[in-house]
Amino acid sequence: MRDILGYSGRTVVVSGAATGMGAAVARTLVDLGAEVYALDVKPVAAPVAQATVVDLRERASIDAAVAKLPAHVDRLFNCAGLPGPPFSNLDTTLVNFVGLRHLTEAVLPRIPSGGAVASITSVAGMGWQKNLDPVKALCATTDFDAGRAWLEANTDKNNGYLFSKQCIIYYTKTRSVELVQREIRINCLSPAPTDTPMLSSFHAQVSKDFLEKHFLAPIGRNATPEEMAEPLVLLNSDAARFVSGVNLMVDWGYGAAVEVGARPSLL
Ligand SMILES: NC(=O)c1ccc[n+]([C@@H]2O[C@H](COP(=O)([O-])OP(=O)(O)OC[C@H]3O[C@@H](n4cnc5c(N)ncnc54)[C@H](O)[C@@H]3O)[C@@H](O)[C@H]2O)c1
Numbered sequence: 001m002r003d004i005l006g007y008s009g010r011t012v013v014v015s016g017a018a019t020g021m022g023a024a025v026a027r028t029l030v031d032l033g034a035e036v037y038a039l040d041v042k043p044v045a046a047p048v049a050q051a052t053v054v055d056l057r058e059r060a061s062i063d064a065a066v067a068k069l070p071a072h073v074d075r076l077f078n079c080a081g082l083p084g085p086p087f088s089n090l091d092t093t094l095v096n097f098v099g100l101r102h103l104t105e106a107v108l109p110r111i112p113s114g115g116a117v118a119s120i121t122s123v124a125g126m127g128w129q130k131n132l133d134p135v136k137a138l139c140a141t142t143d144f145d146a147g148r149a150w151l152e153a154n155t156d157k158n159n160g161y162l163f164s165k166q167c168i169i170y171y172t173k174t175r176s177v178e179l180v181q182r183e184i185r186i187n188c189l190s191p192a193p194t195d196t197p198m199l200s201s202f203h204a205q206v207s208k209d210f211l212e213k214h215f216l217a218p219i220g221r222n223a224t225p226e227e228m229a230e231p232l233v234l235l236n237s238d239a240a241r242f243v244s245g246v247n248l249m250v251d252w253g254y255g256a257a258v259e260v261g262a263r264p265s266l267l
Helices: 021-033 059-067 089-110 126-140 144-154 161-182 199-206 208-215 225-235 254-259
Strands: 009-017 033-039 052-054 075-078 116-120 185-191 247-250
Touching: 009 021, 009 144, 009 161, 021 033, 021 225, 033 161, 052 059, 052 247, 059 089, 059 144, 089 116, 089 126, 089 144, 089 161, 116 225, 126 144, 126 161, 144 185, 161 185, 161 247, 225 247, 247 254
Parallel strands: 009 033, 009 075, 033 052, 075 116, 116 185, 185 247
Antiparallel strands: none
């Protein structure tokens, strides 16, 4: 049988592998024959080759975790994230974007030509073009410490979850232009509401009724973690070898409904 995904024997790194979508990604990759290196602030239950504790809010913690990874990495999956409250805007954007970017840039030198990076952003980031100036300003910072300093100096521009997710989309697209020189692909995926531990935090922030009224996928139910993990695995696979710079909306048509004006745009 032809293996169009091509994960067998590949070395892959998955952040956020303890719960939710990241755990589903790690399990799927183990099933596909990959050697999985998991990173998370919480314990990882999936049967991975190695699980390393990392706190993406801290540069030193990311650097220490990267030092434990293999010298050769074929694929990086950025799945870790914070939902916003009860976490601060600073912590949320550090984990969701500044830490994600630092981890990505630290792993990229180990990824050879033909490799790929895929990150989870969110449907919540779809208004990124309307907020381009602050997004570009944070993305223009050159490293973790400069990113953190920018966030501390610009608390009025960082609303936490939405801003952090907008930055992932802009970073992915700008980095794809540069990484084509090394034949490395980089993409991101925007989930609609998904039944993971994070969903209860969103319900606490805006109520379940509000979220379902305005953001439920047109098919009328939330996604399962696997329904996000599998398209993410596809994006980083050989089957997607001509795909880069894409923000894949995995929302059963929510974004399409907004684009054609069949549903109001709240983002
Ligand atoms: N669940 C949803 O409805 C939804 C919708 C859109 C996007 N997302 C995004 O999907 C991704 C996965 O989230 P999920 O829904 O599976 O939730 P989750 O809470 O189950 O997973 C998040 C993972 O990130 C890890 N993490 C949190 N803080 C960390 C830190 N400081 N350092 C390292 N790891 C840390 C957690 O331990 C957990 O394993 C996130 O980026 C999230 O923003 C979720």
